[in-house]
Amino acid sequence: MEKEGRISCSSYEIGERADILDTKVRKDLSSFGQFGIAGRGYKIKNLKKKIEEIIGKDSIWKIAVIGVGNLGTALLKYPGFKEECCKIVLAFDSDPQKIGKIIDSVPIYDIESIEREIRKNNLKIGIIATPSEEAQNVVNRLIKSGIKALLNFAPVSLSVPDDIKIIDIDLTARLEALAYYLTHK
Amino acid sequence: MEKEGRISCSSYEIGERADILDTKVRKDLSSFGQFGIAGRGYKIKNLKKKIEEIIGKDSIWKIAVIGVGNLGTALLKYPGFKEECCKIVLAFDSDPQKIGKIIDSVPIYDIESIEREIRKNNLKIGIIATPSEEAQNVVNRLIKSGIKALLNFAPVSLSVPDDIKIIDIDLTARLEALAYYLTHK
DNA sequence: ATAATATTGTGTTTTTTTTCACAATAATTG
DNA sequence: CAATTATTGTGAAAAAAAACACAATATTAT
Secondary structure, three states: OOOOOOOEEOHHHHHHHHOOOHHHHHHHHHOOOOOOEOOOEEEHHHHHHHHHHHHOOOOOEEEEEEOOOHHHHHHHHOHHHOOOOEEEEEEEEOOOOOOOOEEOOEEEEEHHHHHHHHHHOOOOEEEEOOOHHHHHHHHHHHHHOOOOEEEEOOOOOOOOOOOOEEEEOOHHHHHHHHHHHHHOO | OOOOOOOEEOHHHHHHHHOOOHHHHHHHHHOOOOOOEOOOEEEHHHHHHHHHHHHOOOOOEEEEEEOOOHHHHHHHHOHHHOOOOEEEEEEEEOOOOOOOOEEOOEEEEEHHHHHHHHHHOOOOEEEEOOOHHHHHHHHHHHHHOOOOEEEEOOOOOOOOOOOOEEEEOOHHHHHHHHHHHHHOO
């Protein structure tokens, strides 16, 4: 909405775009504070800033991508990551052809140096874009190096200690959800 | 577990891997039928087959990818899609350099032929891997051509009629969720 | 054959999430 | 300035999801 040049909006409009009810928008926001004006709605710029504060976007999170195959490369070039709080600063791969190269100003390091580089740069977030077979091993090494949160694209279930947050992006499961929908009306 | 050579497993073990309680595994399965044996658990092969039936994997869903950039290419080569029910059979792009090429046995067509090809092949599922600016336009054309379900990678909210199912993969939002976790202990 | 163990399926309870309902507030119209 | 309209924030109600508790059943051990 900000990009559309708008100044303010109602919870109803937010809900319309997020496909949820206005009342849920307000309830959810209310657990963090009061950001709107009765009868007028929310100032878009202000609300965005408040949400960024809530999420923790004021601090910039530096991220490592492990695995520079097709998916890893796509992530390095993903425009959504350019302007936001989360910046990919390091990539790792085991392929000598790739090591040393730079993609979109992100240097690709040898996966053997993963512990050293993660620790040196004090990274806390890692993205797993390796083949499934290597994912668990990479995760173990990342955690040993101080990584606290993971985004996993490998279609396997990874085991991590309780204090490590892991979010799985299981594309096959998502497509299966669509197939389920089509099969059942 | 099947790949590990195992024959049967308990709901507790499934829950452990999916990070949910055993009781939830059983409750969820129970809405579709009784697949286990008291005291013995589930036959892995049998349970897998039953779940595939539930999801609708017996029929093979042919899928189109729109946008053959880095992400689109990664999807065409994604190993998770090879062995499963969902097979990518067509890709579209507007770049003359790409049109006519074949990636992993998937032919890339001119985006201008999208309506014709989707209809001719009777496709029902589409994956949006275009730049954000073009996503809504592409979606409109897909729906006009008979597409009923969409997986959207463009970081924009797309509007579709009520009878069309759309699942958004918002990578930025996922990273923000990790940032939120790290900020709040 | 009996006891001990493992584990399912499900009715009930608890917890969480979502929705409703409405008083309060701000702006606009007549 | 009173009435009307738009819209928030929130307590209460309703709905949905998750967890509990346990009878039933299958296997293994003694």
